[in-house]
Every structure is written in C-alpha cells, then in structure tokens.
Amino acid sequence: MRHEHLRTLLVTGALLAATAACGGQSGTEAAAKTLTWASTGGQFQADEKKALQEPFTAKTGTTFVNVSPAEPAQVKAMVAAGKTTWDLANMSWIYAGAYCGELYEKLDDPSLDRSKFPPGTTHDCFVPTYRYANVFSYNADDYKADPPTKIDDFFDVARFPGKRIVQDYPKSGLLEAALIADGVAPDQVYPLDLDRAFRKLDTIKDSLVFAPSYGAVQQMLVDRQGSMVITVTARSIVTAQSGANLKAVWDFTTTDIGALVIPKGSPNKALAQQGIAFVTEPAQAKAYAELTGTAPARTDVDISSIAYSDLQKSFNAFLPDRGRLLEQDKPWWIANTDAVVKRWTSWKVS
Known part of the structure; x- marks a missing residue:
C-alpha cells in the first residue's frame, strides 16, 4: 500500500533538498568512523550528544557530524540522487515503516x-530508542477547586471550560482519547473507529486550539492561551519548566516510541546499526532518560533506578500507578496515516 499523504510530505521541498544532499562529505572524504546524525536540533539534540554520542565516541572512536532538522523530504532527495549522507535520523517511525527498504534501511544486525x-514497538526498519507518552495535563491555576481527574474531563467543556491545545496532527493521542471518553475499552480501541472518534471531537471542536509544532504548544501554554493540553512527555516537562503550572492527569494515556532510523544508502550502515544497539543499552538509556524525562526502551532497564527529578516524575507515564496505558498501534498507523490525515484536514475546516 502506498501512502500518498506521506509521499506529498516527502516530495515537498525535495528539489531544494536534493541540492543540499549533493553537498557535504562525499564517501571518499568521510572518515571510516564518522556518523552523520540528523535530529531535531536545540536542547533535545544536545541531550543526544551528551548521553548517546559521546559515550559511543569514547568506546569506539567514532565521531559524529550533527545536522538538523531531520526532514523526510531530505531523505527522499538524498536517496533519489544516490547521494545519501545521513547515517542516523531521529524522526517518526511512520516514515520508516511506510518506506521500509525503499527509503530506509532494514535493520539486520543481530545485536x-x-x-x-516491548511488544508492538519494533519493525524491520526500526527499534525504539526511548519511550514517551501523549500526556493529558491542565493548568492548575484554572481549576483550583475542581481539577480534572479523568480523560473524560478533557471532553467536558461544561464542567471544565477553557481552550484545549492539541498538536495539529492526528497521531497525538487525541483520537484514542476521544474513543475512551466515549466508552470504548482500551483493548477495543484499535482499529480506530474514525467516525465515532470524530463525532466525539465534534463536541469540543470549538474549544480546540491547533498548534503547528511542539514549540507552539509550549508557547501557547506559557501564554495562557489554553487550559488543557495533550502533548508529549518531554514537551510537557519543558513547558512546566518555562512557567506553566501544569499538572498531569493519570487516567488513560497513549504511549509511543522515539526511533533512530537509517536512510537508504547510508555509507556506514553497519556502524550505524551498532550505534543504535549501543544507545539502547542500559547505561546510555538511563543517561538519556535522566536528561529528557523520557523512559528507556528496553524492558530490562529498571525505571526505578533512574534519577528523575520530581518534575520529570510528575509527567512520566511509565512509573507505577499511572492509570491505563495503551501503546499506539504501529502497523495500524503505518497503514492508515494517509486516510487519517486526510480525514483530519477535512474535519478541521468543515
């Protein structure tokens, strides 16, 4: 199955990206132990350098060239030009799943x-490097006497008035939350009943604020443009650090993974796979979790051994007594993202 929406995203800006892809190090110029790592930039890429890259350099002598942002259009352009210069990219696993073997390398290292x-978090073209959640939280200054306590409250604008800030992308946990609030049991959420989910969203549509980026989510909350939010773990923490009086609600929460993927034609595929295996090892996984507040991906890392701050703990869905957790279904989202995004876009303007 082809995913036309993803193709549209990948094609956008591809001509400009192709020009950039042809620059930089060539295969003969690149050192044998240099990996080019594409990511989000800012503090999160700085955390990757400290917790993941520097220990790998110390162990293997491998150096890193860091670039940002990690855009799928750039991957498409590089592969099309036959000049892939990235070895590792921190981007949504959806792209790697949809174009596995075509634009992204299959992972075949036995390590x-x-x-x-965890079950349901791996694929031929990706394994998780960390785990996070789509956290429902609220501004405690707005609900002092009667704070929200369950996911249903996100959809109760009569009892809990105020704007709800959401990422302008349907895979933000909102559709699953809508179904749970409408009475669907967690083990019956997938395959998503989109008709039912959007009917539930209709009941709060006038109270939704669509943020174009995680940075916008953070700024809107700090500026008090909304009273409730569903957003990712790390952004919840940073927003609270920035001054928003956020409190998490632990009733129902979707969980997801971050992944490092390898663009097709990486000049250092074998070394890149060794890098992926290394960053998921307990020492690196714990160091990254402590910096970001996310959770290690491997099941053999004891989360209680991680020195989270109190603020990080308050937004960590993987600690005890966090209510009902549901991992977002990877095969379903890979197969249906095109249809869901089309439906989402149409619904917003209807």
Missing part, C-alpha cells in the same frame, strides 16, 4: 535483539 523491547 538489535527485538525481544528486548
């Missing part, structure tokens, strides 16, 4: 033991 990761 990437998929049994070490």
Whole structure:
C-alpha cells in the first residue's frame, strides 16, 4: 500500500533538498568512523550528544557530524540522487515503516535483539530508542477547586471550560482519547473507529486550539492561551519548566516510541546499526532518560533506578500507578496515516 499523504510530505521541498544532499562529505572524504546524525536540533539534540554520542565516541572512536532538522523530504532527495549522507535520523517511525527498504534501511544486525523491547514497538526498519507518552495535563491555576481527574474531563467543556491545545496532527493521542471518553475499552480501541472518534471531537471542536509544532504548544501554554493540553512527555516537562503550572492527569494515556532510523544508502550502515544497539543499552538509556524525562526502551532497564527529578516524575507515564496505558498501534498507523490525515484536514475546516 502506498501512502500518498506521506509521499506529498516527502516530495515537498525535495528539489531544494536534493541540492543540499549533493553537498557535504562525499564517501571518499568521510572518515571510516564518522556518523552523520540528523535530529531535531536545540536542547533535545544536545541531550543526544551528551548521553548517546559521546559515550559511543569514547568506546569506539567514532565521531559524529550533527545536522538538523531531520526532514523526510531530505531523505527522499538524498536517496533519489544516490547521494545519501545521513547515517542516523531521529524522526517518526511512520516514515520508516511506510518506506521500509525503499527509503530506509532494514535493520539486520543481530545485536538489535527485538525481544528486548516491548511488544508492538519494533519493525524491520526500526527499534525504539526511548519511550514517551501523549500526556493529558491542565493548568492548575484554572481549576483550583475542581481539577480534572479523568480523560473524560478533557471532553467536558461544561464542567471544565477553557481552550484545549492539541498538536495539529492526528497521531497525538487525541483520537484514542476521544474513543475512551466515549466508552470504548482500551483493548477495543484499535482499529480506530474514525467516525465515532470524530463525532466525539465534534463536541469540543470549538474549544480546540491547533498548534503547528511542539514549540507552539509550549508557547501557547506559557501564554495562557489554553487550559488543557495533550502533548508529549518531554514537551510537557519543558513547558512546566518555562512557567506553566501544569499538572498531569493519570487516567488513560497513549504511549509511543522515539526511533533512530537509517536512510537508504547510508555509507556506514553497519556502524550505524551498532550505534543504535549501543544507545539502547542500559547505561546510555538511563543517561538519556535522566536528561529528557523520557523512559528507556528496553524492558530490562529498571525505571526505578533512574534519577528523575520530581518534575520529570510528575509527567512520566511509565512509573507505577499511572492509570491505563495503551501503546499506539504501529502497523495500524503505518497503514492508515494517509486516510487519517486526510480525514483530519477535512474535519478541521468543515
């Protein structure tokens, strides 16, 4: 199945990206132990350098060239030009799943033991490097006497008035939350009943604020443009650090993974796979979790051994007594993203 929406995203800006792809190091110029790592930039890429890259350099002598942002259009352009310069990219696993073997390399290193990761979080072209959640939280200054306590409250604008800030992308946990609030049991959420989910969203549509980026989510909350939010773990933490009086609600929460993927034609595929295996090892996984507040991907890392701050703990869905957790279904989202995004876009303007 082809995913036309993803193709549209990948094609956008591809001509400009192709020009950039042809620059930089050539295969003959690149050192044998240099990996080019594409990511989001900013603090999160700085955390990757400290917790993941520097220990790999110390162990193997491998150096890193860091670039940002990690855009799928750039991957498409590089592969099309036959000049892939990135070895590792921190981007949504959806792209790697949809174009596995075509734009992204299959992972075949035996050190990437998929049994070490939670069920449903791995694929031929990706394994998780960390786990996070789509956290429902609220501004405690707005609900002092009667705070929200369950996911249903996100959809109760009569009892809990105020704007709800959401990422302008349907895979933000909102559709699953809508179904749970409408009475669907967690083990019956997938395959998503989109008609039912959007009917539930209709009941709060006038109270939704669509943020174009995680940075916009953070700024809107700090500026008090909304009273409730569903957003990712790390952004929840940073937003609270920035001054928003956020409190998490632990009733129902979707969980997801971050992944490092390898663009097709990487000049250092074998070394890149070794890098992926290394960053998921307990020492690096714990160091990254402590910096970001996310959770290690491997099931053999004891989360209670991680020195989270109190603020990080308050937004960490993987600690005890966090209510009902549901991992977002990877095969379903890979197969249906095109249809869901089309439906989402149409619904917003209807």
